[in-house]
Amino acid sequence: MSGSNCLVETKAKVCVITINRPPMNTLNRETLHEIGAILDRAEADDDIRAIVLTGAGDRMFSAGADISEFGEWADRERAEQSLGRMHALFNRIEAFSKPVIACLNGSALGGGNELQMACHLAIASANAELGLPEVRLGIMPGYGGTQRLPRLIGRRRALELMLTGERISAQTALAYGLVNRVVPQEEVREEAFRWAYRLAAGAPLAMKAILGAVYRGGDASLEEGLRAERENLLSVIHTEDAAEGISAFFSKRTPNFQGR
Structure with a gap:
């Protein structure tokens, strides 16, 4: 099931998807397509009962969109189609019929933060930072952040983060309700798998x-x-x-x- 941008393995009824584009694990078109295809197969496989989504390395879960593809957005129609596909994928994750756990092995920024927000649960490494820095590029979040972040942490905190583009620590994200748990970096995958195995054994x-x-x-x-x-x-x-x-x-x- 592995592709060129994502590694996939199954452990005890848990499908582990690793975004494998170090060091930043950016979400280019092919990566997002692979994630969607993997979810298709995982949903159809009754032996898979939970999903863990993580990133390669220990620095970055995902830094978000691949800026090198932004040139393609000069065509408004193509840009709108691209955003529609992103929204459809992230909505699919949020509506997925099996628990999806985001394992934040490192920082989640921009689209990477929006991706983890679409997951049902999130375990963060203590060294992770989370943010939506798009405003600093003169643009805005476009993968669902303007809608999911206020629902998760409240309107005023969400606006503060989006309007300033500032990053917050994993501990602050925990206090805000943006992640479920924070653990030492060397334990984050083990903790995410522990949760996933527990859910996979459930009903x-x-x-x-x-x-x-x-x-x-x-x-x-x-x-x-x-x-x-x-x-x-x-x-x-x-x-x-x-x-x-x-x-x-x-x-x-x-x-x-x-x-x-």
């Missing part, structure tokens, strides 16, 4: 239902969100996994979920 249909309800309800009214919750709960409550989970609870044993 896949229930996790799909939770992810779907949260995604559908995120921008909806409370009433619409509760409708999504009801529908998704009813879709899993009579599954074999639900019966197994309840049986295991009363038997005081570890459940063996099969995704049925």
